[in-house]
Amino acid sequence: MTKLAIGIDIGGSGIKAAVVDLENGELYSERVKLATPEGGKPADIVAVCKTLLDTLDEDKVLSVGICFPAVVRNGVTMSAANVSDAWIGLDAAGLFSEALGTQIIVLNDADAAGVAEMAFGSGQSKSGLVIMTTLGTGIGSAIFYNQVLIPNSELGHLDIGKVENIETYASSAAMERENLTFGQWANRLSIFFEHLEKIFNPDLFIVGGGISKDHEEFLPLMNLHTPIVPAVTKNAAGIIGAALLAGNQSVGEMGRPIRRVL
8 A cells, every 4th residue: 555645845935745655755646836925924824735735635634744944843943934933933833733634744844855865865775974955045954864864954054264154155046146157156065065074074965956957067066075966856855855754753753764764
């Protein structure tokens, strides 16, 4: 019998969801997407998620995971990026669970992408320290040691040298905003990844986000000691990771190795 769960990925501009096959990490349904309500207020986002859930699972028989652009601690959103500040300090898991009529797991969006990549992408069976980064409007990060997630790392907010909040300097949005070439952008990215090498000495970097489809244009330009590879799960990573955690474990088990829960 196919084991299924639903993943919902909340972003600053769009909210997307799908049913995921937990055995192979593939989307079992079509991906559905609606615009994020202007202002990103809790009640408005919850209403959109309810519409998506009703579309995918009207009877509420599947487990549901939601990934969110925030630090998430025990279901509470401790920050907010590109959504209302009303989310800060909010029991998001409780809010979603009550409104959607089923138990909901909530986690950071980059952590969800990393979970997907470790289970079904470039991080499969990788031991040691792996750092996943998502390059987009900002820079998200997820850290894994021997397949165990260390949540809410937020490495894109590091101050490096004279650069405050490195994601404002080296995200793919910064490249677009400043009309940088891939070579110029790779130089900025190198500052970030070389700093991570110095701090963590990782065994592998995985680079995700929409720009990862152009990985051949910039990854070879960075002279790193650590192997660096593109993500495989791409834009579905958040959906897949959220569904995987929801379908296989409870919040209290988020320190278990990803593959062990399959």
